[in-house]
Structures are given as C-alpha cells and as structure tokens.
Amino acid sequence: MGTVTKALELLNIVANSHAPLGLTALANKAQYDKATTRRMLLELLANGFVEQDSESRNYGLGPALQSLGKLRESRFPLVKTVQPFVRALAKQTEEMVHATEYGNGILYSISVEESTKANRISLELGQKLPLHATASGIAFLAASTDSFIEAALKKPLVSFTPQTSIDRKNLMKSIVETSARGYSISNQTFDEGVHSVAAAYFSANGKPLGTIAIAMPTLRATPKMIAANGKLVSRAVADISASLGFNKLHLRSAS
Amino acid sequence: MGTVTKALELLNIVANSHAPLGLTALANKAQYDKATTRRMLLELLANGFVEQDSESRNYGLGPALQSLGKLRESRFPLVKTVQPFVRALAKQTEEMVHATEYGNGILYSISVEESTKANRISLELGQKLPLHATASGIAFLAASTDSFIEAALKKPLVSFTPQTSIDRKNLMKSIVETSARGYSISNQTFDEGVHSVAAAYFSANGKPLGTIAIAMPTLRATPKMIAANGKLVSRAVADISASLGFNKLHLRSAS
C-alpha cells in the first residue's frame, strides 16, 4: 500500500471519529506506528487537511477540505441539483429523506432532511453507506453494470445487523427485484429499526451517480407506505436525472 | 518534502486548474515525473480525491472531497454561522454581500448573496480571491501577523486589472490604513467596475478565519456609501467573531 493511501486512510479515520482524537488513539485505530502516524498527521496538518486543537492537541478535519469541497461542488453542483428534490420529498412524506453520491466503492450522504416527527431517523452528512447493506446501495447496484456488481460483491461483506444479508445470491436476488420494481426496499439491514426505500439517479452519460432514499422507523413502514414511497423516489430520481442532462434516448457514444 | 505533501500539492494543482487536465499537463505543472504523477493520481483516484473522465482521461476533483468537506462543515459550521449575517447585510444594503474563508494561501467564497438590483455584482461559490488584489484579501492581511503578511507579499503578485497594485509598499500602506480604519476599501483591483469594502472575522483563538465583504458597481460607490458599508462590515465581523467564540467553547466541552 502506498504512503499516500495510508495518509488518506488516516484522514478517513480522523473523519470517521465523531470526536477529535489524539495521536496515540489515531495510531491505534489506523494500526500504524506512533512515529509514522505523527509524521503523516504533520504533513496533513501542513496542508490544512487536518487541524490540531492547540490545547487538547487532538486532530480534526482541516479547513482545506472545506474549500476543496466547495470547489468540487462548484464544478459539479450535485448537491445544489439534488437538494430541492430531497426537501420536497421530505415535506411531502414527513419522513427522513436523503441523497447519496457514489465515490470510491461506497455511497456518501450529501443531502439530508430529517423528519419533523418525534420518532425519526437521523443521518449525518458525509456518512458512508455500504453498497450491500443499505437500500441506497442496492438501488445503486441495481442501476450499475453487471461487472460493477460482480466487483462489488467480490469484496468482503460486513454484517451490521442480524438482518444484514451477506450472502451473494440473496443480494443478487434483491438487486434483480429492485431492477424490476424500480426501487429498492431494505428492512433494518444497516441500522436496527430503520426501514428504507431508494432509487438511483443518473448523470448525462448514463452512469449512476447516487441515490435518493426515504427512511422511516419500521413501525411506520406498512406495505402501503412502502409502495407509495417507492413510487415517490422513482419519480424523484427520474426528475433529477433529467435535470442532470440524462436522456434515455442518448445511447450513442459521442465522437 | 514528503510524498504525502507532494500528492496533496498535486491535488491542489488539480484544484487550481479551471478545466480538468491530463496526465502530462499535470506532471508539467507539478514538475514531477510522469510516472510519479501517475502513481500519485492513481492513489488519489483510488481514494476518491480525484476523478478521471472516462473519455478524455482528464483528472478533476473527486467526490470524496465533497463528502469530507460536508463533514468538516458539519463539525465546524462556519457557513451556517456566517450565512445569516451575509443575508442580513444583503437585505439591508441591497448590494452583493459575500463571506470568504482562508485556506491554503488564498480566500474562498463560502457564502454569497447577490443584490436584487439590475446592475449588480456576481460571485460564484468557491471562487478564489487572491490576498493582494481584493478588499477581502487586504482585510485579511490587515488582521494577520506581520510574518504572515511578509510571507504573503513575498510570493509573486499577479495583476488583474490596471488598478491592481502589485507594489509591496503600496500594499503595505493599504494594509496599515485598513488596520486603522477597521475595514478595507478596494476599487476595481480584481474585477473592473467593482468596488468593495471588507473586514475580517476571527476564531475563538484569535486567528483570522475569513472576511465579510460588500461589493457594488463603482457607479454607486459614493464616499458616503463606502463609509456606511464599512461600518456595517465592521459590526458584522465583530458579531460573527463573537458567535464563533461561543461555538469553539462548545466544541471544546464536547471533547
């Protein structure tokens, strides 16, 4: 594994820690030597990718990420495009609605609107959602090529709840059903007590970019609800894909 | 220089290129070998920090930055804190108001409210504003340490309009005047026909974080207007700094 990747994984560890961590804690989590960890943190620090609290000496995400993120967003305004649909769906359903974007083998939540109800599902922005264990992930796979699915299912699959399926055949079945249905359904496969439906949206060149999902407590997930929400996410992703320039007739490759 | 820093600088080069560049172009810009550049890009690619267009094979900023940026923002909600002040100022002045955040030697626009007037100034989110040629930049420098100013003025200074001052002594004079006045004034130093006033806001530990600026067409920039807007930005940054101090204390208690 290259040094750069190691450093970036360290950065991911910093990102995935809810509270800022110190040197030794990070070294332990990353399984790197203390000295190595420190040198990497110093380099990340010098470039503004992490930040160090001057008193606690703990490390957190740095300001460079904010500016680079803004820059990326300004070049590819996905959030801006998707957010209105997420808000509209949230208002309509009164449930938690979120959008994800695919990147690096996983889905990232890029827009979240929580429900106003007392019993509601929460999700952090930037949260990582594994492909095999979430409604969003299955919806994304169902929109992907066979070779992509194969590659994704070849990786080791982690179980998050007793309901998480890590059986390849079962997952393929879910994917096929999702393709036929137009949206995915997942019951407590990632978080206990959370029921979700999701569908994928596409970029102009026809590749799936991410998903829209509606999540609610299992208590409220009646068959009628599920079907209604499924139709809603299906329509939302069709509209989003359209506004991203995706046209189903656009199958010929250019030039 | 460590390998990690080299890779991150390469990432910065990708970020600073307005259009996605190919391998050799990036290698030239970075002054690295082609093979080196490629390996770094592959590692950045594998981690989602850059993205490769499958047709042109050019590299652009990757989706991981968007999610990490969101994550950083959720932990350190600068935009959320600053935005209300920007909106309030925009409503009050009916001119374009924007906030910037410092990062990596430059200011980035992180919140923009445009004027409702027909003749108005526009600014994109994520736009980069050089320190020496903008009201925001001069305001930021005026709030910085002497050694920081010295380092910033040591770099090569680019001219954007005939009014851009690239003379160090002149710039120092502007900085000193800004310190005394409490806000900076810049007349068409970055964009022709744009007049701006700006002031810097501070984090809890007393370091300048970014600026608030009001920009208007030079036509409307009467001395009275300038003075009034200057007072407004001064008051706004004082309020923002105060509310950032609170946030910082809040974060510390959490860890």
Add this chain to the structure above:
DNA sequence: TGTTGTTGTTTCATTATTTGAACCACTGGT
C-alpha cells in the same frame, strides 16, 4: 514527593517505497 501511567516527541539503523529515464502502445493529424 515520588511513583506510575499517560500523553507527545525525537532518533537512527533498517527496510521498503519512491523515483525517473527509457520504453511501449495507442491515437489523431498530415
């Protein structure tokens, strides 16, 4: 006050990675 257990920090011989010149394969233009 001394002891113990934490931190973060530095060192340096060992080790493994990075480096880059040269080379290959491909594409589009002439």
Add this chain to the structure above:
DNA sequence: ACCAGTGGTTCAAATAATGAAACAACAACA
C-alpha cells in the same frame, strides 16, 4: 507511412518511510 502527441509501464538506483526504543512533559494519585 509517418510524426507528434497522448497515457501507460518497467526496473535498477536513490531516497524516503518505518518502527523500536529512548526521552520529555504532564497528570493522577498514594
């Protein structure tokens, strides 16, 4: 067919990363 661009690959040599161990600074506690 040729040339001038790409991106991509190779492998010995150069260099940077590694990690065990020692060190320092601090806090908790008897």
